[in-house]
Amino acid sequence: MLTVFDITGTIAFAISGAFVGIHKKMDIFGVLMLAVTTACGGGLIRDLIIGVNPPAMFVEPVFVCIAAATGLSVFLIMYRHKRMPASFAGVYDTLLFWFDTLGLAAFTVDGVMIGINAGYAGNAFLLTFLGFVTGVGGGAFRDVLADQMPDIFKKHIYAVASISGALLAVLLHRTLFPWRLSMIAGFVLVIVIRCLARHYAWNLPKVT
Amino acid sequence: MLTVFDITGTIAFAISGAFVGIHKKMDIFGVLMLAVTTACGGGLIRDLIIGVNPPAMFVEPVFVCIAAATGLSVFLIMYRHKRMPASFAGVYDTLLFWFDTLGLAAFTVDGVMIGINAGYAGNAFLLTFLGFVTGVGGGAFRDVLADQMPDIFKKHIYAVASISGALLAVLLHRTLFPWRLSMIAGFVLVIVIRCLARHYAWNLPKVT
Amino acid sequence: MLTVFDITGTIAFAISGAFVGIHKKMDIFGVLMLAVTTACGGGLIRDLIIGVNPPAMFVEPVFVCIAAATGLSVFLIMYRHKRMPASFAGVYDTLLFWFDTLGLAAFTVDGVMIGINAGYAGNAFLLTFLGFVTGVGGGAFRDVLADQMPDIFKKHIYAVASISGALLAVLLHRTLFPWRLSMIAGFVLVIVIRCLARHYAWNLPKVT
Numbered sequence: 001m002l003t004v005f006d007i008t009g010t011i012a013f014a015i016s017g018a019f020v021g022i023h024k025k026m027d028i029f030g031v032l033m034l035a036v037t038t039a040c041g042g043g044l045i046r047d048l049i050i051g052v053n054p055p056a057m058f059v060e061p062v063f064v065c066i067a068a069a070t071g072l073s074v075f076l077i078m079y080r081h082k083r084m085p086a087s088f089a090g091v092y093d094t095l096l097f098w099f100d101t102l103g104l105a106a107f108t109v110d111g112v113m114i115g116i117n118a119g120y121a122g123n124a125f126l127l128t129f130l131g132f133v134t135g136v137g138g139g140a141f142r143d144v145l146a147d148q149m150p151d152i153f154k155k156h157i158y159a160v161a162s163i164s165g166a167l168l169a170v171l172l173h174r175t176l177f178p179w180r181l182s183m184i185a186g187f188v189l190v191i192v193i194r195c196l197a198r199h200y201a202w203n204l205p206k207v208t
Numbered sequence: 209m210l211t212v213f214d215i216t217g218t219i220a221f222a223i224s225g226a227f228v229g230i231h232k233k234m235d236i237f238g239v240l241m242l243a244v245t246t247a248c249g250g251g252l253i254r255d256l257i258i259g260v261n262p263p264a265m266f267v268e269p270v271f272v273c274i275a276a277a278t279g280l281s282v283f284l285i286m287y288r289h290k291r292m293p294a295s296f297a298g299v300y301d302t303l304l305f306w307f308d309t310l311g312l313a314a315f316t317v318d319g320v321m322i323g324i325n326a327g328y329a330g331n332a333f334l335l336t337f338l339g340f341v342t343g344v345g346g347g348a349f350r351d352v353l354a355d356q357m358p359d360i361f362k363k364h365i366y367a368v369a370s371i372s373g374a375l376l377a378v379l380l381h382r383t384l385f386p387w388r389l390s391m392i393a394g395f396v397l398v399i400v401i402r403c404l405a406r407h408y409a410w411n412l413p414k415v416t
Numbered sequence: 417m418l419t420v421f422d423i424t425g426t427i428a429f430a431i432s433g434a435f436v437g438i439h440k441k442m443d444i445f446g447v448l449m450l451a452v453t454t455a456c457g458g459g460l461i462r463d464l465i466i467g468v469n470p471p472a473m474f475v476e477p478v479f480v481c482i483a484a485a486t487g488l489s490v491f492l493i494m495y496r497h498k499r500m501p502a503s504f505a506g507v508y509d510t511l512l513f514w515f516d517t518l519g520l521a522a523f524t525v526d527g528v529m530i531g532i533n534a535g536y537a538g539n540a541f542l543l544t545f546l547g548f549v550t551g552v553g554g555g556a557f558r559d560v561l562a563d564q565m566p567d568i569f570k571k572h573i574y575a576v577a578s579i580s581g582a583l584l585a586v587l588l589h590r591t592l593f594p595w596r597l598s599m600i601a602g603f604v605l606v607i608v609i610r611c612l613a614r615h616y617a618w619n620l621p622k623v624t
Contacts, residue, residue: 021569027620029576030569051261053467058542078623126266140353145556147565149355153229153238160237204235207286259469334474348561357563361437361446368445412443415494 005187006110009103010063013039014070016100017142021071024146028075034142035071036064042137046111046130050118097198105190108135108162109183112169116179124170131166131186132159157197157204165190213314213395218271220307221247221315222278225350229279232354236283242350243279244272250345254319254338258326305406313398316343316370317391320377324387332378339374339394340367365405365412373398421522421603426479428515429455429523430486433558437487440562444491450558451487452480458553462527462546466534513614521606524551524578525599528585532595540586547582547602548575573613573620581606 017038021031040057047055057064111134115127136152136159143150152159169186173179196202225246229239248265255263265272319342323335344360344367351358360367377394381387404410433454437447456473463471473480527550531543552568552575559566568575585602589595612618 022623024565024569025622026569027622029620033569033575048256048464049262049266051259051467054465054536054539054542058465058539058545061541064541075623079621120262123262123266125269125272126262129266143355144352144560145566145569147355147563149232150353153232153234153241153353159241204237205287206233206235207230207283256464257470257474259467328470331470331474333477333480334470337474352560355563357440358561361440361442361449361561367449412445413495414441414443415438415491 005102005106006063007066008099009106009110010039010066011070012096012099012103013107013138014067015074016096016139017067018071018074020142020146020148022075022078028072028079031075032068032071034146035074036067037145038138038142039067039070040064040138041141042107042111042134042139045137045141046114046134049133050115050120050130052118097194101191101194104135104158104162104194105165105187107138108132108165108190109169109187110134112166112173112186113179113183116173121173124167124174127170128163128166131169132162135162135166135190157193157202160204161190161193161197164193213310214271214318215274216307217311217314217318218247218274219278220304220311221346222275223282223307224304224347225275226279226282228350228354228356230283230286232356236280236287239283240276240279242354243282244275245353246346246350247275247278248272248346249349250315250319250342250347253345253349254322254342257341258323258328258338260326305402309399309402312343312366312370312402313373313395315346316340316373316398317377317395318342320374320381320394321387321391324381329381332375332382335378336371336374339377340370343370343374343398365401365410368412369398369401369405372401421518422479422526423482424515425519425522425526426455426482427486428512428519429554430483431490431515432512432555433483434487434490436558436562436564438491438494444488444495447491448484448487450562451490452483453561454554454558455483455486456480456554457557458523458527458550458555461553461557462530462550465549466531466536466546468534513610517607517610520551520574520578520610521581521603523554524548524581524606525585525603526550528582528589528602529595529599532589537589540583540590543586544579544582547585548578551578551582551606573609573618576620577606577609577613580609 014035017035018031020038021034024030026034040063043057043063044055047053047057108131111131112127114134115121115130120126120130140150140152165186167186168189169182172182172185177185222243225243226239228246229242232238234242248271251265251271252263255261255265316339319339320335322342323329323338328334328338348358348360373394375394376397377390380390380393385393430451433451434447436454437450440446442450456479459473459479460471463469463473524547527547528543530550531537531546536542536546556566556568581602583602584605585598588598588601593601
């Protein structure tokens, strides 16, 4: 089950990385590299923190290949049309929102699971952070490399959704819920918060 | 003793992170995250370099909580007043200078101590670097995430003070000084250099 | 043999870091730090990925010293002349191209070798990545710290040359070529691609 969502998340994040690269006028190689960074960067940071050497992306490079293929496809489509095909532009925001949200939910739960399997089931703080960093790390990496302020500092509900989902999964797992159910609950919570935030245009307060 | 200064340093760096976040128009969550990153980022880099997995901030999250509480307080005060209360503005620079300096001195000596305890007492270069990166790493992290050039490249005496203090602590420790005294000497040197640099407006040369 | 090229690479990357620092109006300490970061950053990232704790640059600080001495020399020359001496300006581009190219080739092959010695001879993907990240990581680090978009996203042939050379070295090593010959082949390929790209002004496609 997680694999399906992992692939969805990888593709979604690779698409967002490729778009930022094209927007920043990078060439085809830069676009590919940013797609891979966005899709695999969160897992890389997570693995460095719990000391998985070498990180999973190098041992099982299938997700790197999926991300690179996705980035290449986006580049070729944009290169051919010079801009989004008009028929696609109408649904573009909605599509990206859903890919992004599915990816965030899958990667968040994934990070929690990997932390539990690595033997940190007793440290709720670390597990929640691993879910969070797996979910949002790739996008932060992308923004630092593309020389812009990370979105997560502004698209607030994004990060809050990830933390809430990770925390719920961790707490349910603690209370002896079956792990599969705990993960699904966390996954669903991320998606629900994102949808509610979008529908009601929720915003966190700012000092203006 | 170190714990008192660690708490001071954590609060000071969290305050500086929160101010940068507010200045960059981040929302409440971004401000909290930047406060935590600034306060805990230096220790995180240090732990990754000497291979402490998972890093201390995840095993003993008390400093993360202190940093988050500090960031939240700063945000709430600023949110309420929309700007610094006038009575506070007069002492703001002085207060920040002192918090910042105490934090830098405490974290620098802290990094050296942790390196010695981890078994690297024989490598003076590594120990000095650990003190330096623990002291200035959080601020550099903050600036990279906030999309601005790290202050340490410009607030030069800041980095030089940290390196000098770390080096002094390491060298005294080597010459069989009691470790407590070596650390205090390093701590005091950081503060003295910062005060002298401030009082005499010292500047390192630049190519203009 | 590798040591000669390593020293060349360290000096070349330190020069490029120092120039970026001066261009960004950093003071002498910032210039030194950026020189060291550019020269040693790629190896640092490589060591973190394969779990060498503490990273080589702290155990054998000779390359840090070479990079710092190079950065200091560049700063002093520029400080004295306020700009490039005229007689030097004519050959500046050519000199930097050659230093940069030799450094890239040496560090790329170096990363592959260190990966093989660390026991990852069976993972061609990881080895290629280690060569790539050792070659281009320092420059990316420099650009992130100097608050500009990493060059490798735009100086495309640069990154492609590194990946091609690393891949060739890995593949030849796999087919039971003597390792010395495999490394020289990879080294030469990096240089040939860079020279061809420069001579024919090759460019990778972009969406404009």
